[in-house]
Amino acid sequence: MSEAGHGLGPEHGGPQNKRIALLISVLALVLAFSETLGKGAQTMALSQNIEASNLWSFFQAKTIRMTVLRTAVEGTEIELQQINLPRTKEAIEQRIAAWRKTAERYDSEPETGEGRKELAARAKAAEGKRDRALAAYHHYELASAAVQIGIVLASAAIITGIAALVWIAAGLGVGGIVFCAIGFFAPTAVHLF
Secondary structure (H helix, E strand, O other), X not given: OOHHHHOOOHHHHOHHHXXXXXXXXXXXXXXXXXXXXXXXXXXXXXXXXXXXXXXXXXXXXXXXXXXXXXXXXXXXXXXXXXXXXXXXXXXXXXXXXXXXHHHHHHHOOXXXXXXXXXXXXXXXXXXXXXXXXHHHHHHHHHHHHHHHHHHHHHHHHHHHOOHHHHHHHHHHHHHHHHHHHHHHHOOOOXXXX
């Protein structure tokens, strides 16, 4: 059998194979983008998950402190009814007022953003960023899978000469580009899983 029969003859570097090689190069470029963007999205999702978890822990700590102070106020108010000494009663009332003010500050502290209400809003915002990053990550993963399969099929087309594999590879490449675009521009618009 001649070298031409093994794909090593003149048609080895023919125009069809050059086009397929160009397709493989484009698919590899799309793969590089989807993998890079996917890793970035995955890192962002992990970071925002940690941020949300930390904020919810801080929220719980503030809730516990606020509850302890409110309980102390209630108990002390009951004891205050039995005290007849005016100076002692006034000192206890001042302490109760300070506790109430601190409990209110634990509930809402817009100046620092560390009141319960502000912490809950920040935690929900971090969860939203996390969810968006996870949705983007899933789209980038789908893009990577489509493009990888496209590269394999395009490579097989060079060996087998089956033109349909090139068209399928190109279609998978377009699908990969579409999933990258969805992941980048509107990751929450399409839900596949």
